[in-house]
Amino acid sequence: METATGKFTVAEKPEGLEGAGFFATRLDKVVGLARKNSIWPLPFATSCCGIEFMATMGAHYDLARFGSERLSFSPRQADLLMVMGTIAKKMGPVLRQVYEQMAEPRWVISVGACASSGGIFDTYSVLQGIDRIIPVDVYVPGCPPRPEQIIDGVMKIQHLVETESLRRRDSPEYKAMLNKFGIE
Numbered sequence: 154m155e156t157a158t159g160k161f162t163v164a165e166k167p168e169g170l171e172g173a174g175f176f177a178t179r180l181d182k183v184v185g186l187a188r189k190n191s192i193w194p195l196p197f198a199t200s201c202c203g204i205e206f207m208a209t210m211g212a213h214y215d216l217a218r219f220g221s222e223r224l225s226f227s228p229r230q231a232d233l234l235m236v237m238g239t240i241a242k243k244m245g246p247v248l249r250q251v252y253e254q255m256a257e258p259r260w261v262i263s264v265g266a267c268a269s270s271g272g273i274f275d276t277y278s279v280l281q282g283i284d285r286i287i288p289v290d291v292y293v294p295g296c297p298p299r300p301e302q303i304i305d306g307v308m309k310i311q312h313l314v315e316t317e318s319l320r321r322r323d324s325p326e327y328k329a330m331l332n333k334f335g336i337e
């Protein structure tokens with residue numbers, strides 16, 4: 154579509170039945186479509202991977218193309234926790250509290266080697282992966298990952314968001330998964 158400020162693409166409509174003057178689809182597909190294209194990330198950036206994220210937000214890579222330009226520094230107004238950088242064990246409880254303050258549905262990306270596994274910091278003071286304290290949906294490898302990789306991770310999250318069942322968060326399996334992390 155052409156506008157005064159340039160071209161933009163419109164999100165594809167979900168599968169459904171259509172004819173002259175009507176279109177019918179399932180509620181979960183519409184909700185998935187809306188959520189997928191309006192993810193609000195909370196950047197939890199502690200070190201160098203956060204700089205790559207800044208590049209991802211800049212004009213060249215422009216995460217706004219994915220509907221995610223509205224960053225939230227309040228967990229209560231975010232649905233995607235992006236953990237980027239080395240997480241010291243002292244920082245663990247803070248990260249955990251941020252996760253717990255986010256409303257459902259919420260997703261988590263672990264960006265880079267440090268957040269995913271402690272990276273090169275195999276030491277007494279560094280958490281050896283954030284999945285020891287909170288569940289992670291997508292891992293982005295690299296030290297640091299390039300912005301393209303971060304965007305790839307966001308697109309994988311978008312796929313999860315779009316296809317997730319609306320009932321998943323109320324399921325006993327989901328509650329059991331959270332309980333494994335000691336989260337009620």
Ligand code: SF4
Pocket residue numbers: 200201202203237238239265266267268272295296297298
């Ligand atoms: S993964 Fe590498 S670039 Fe990212 S925070 Fe760790 S040391 Fe820095």
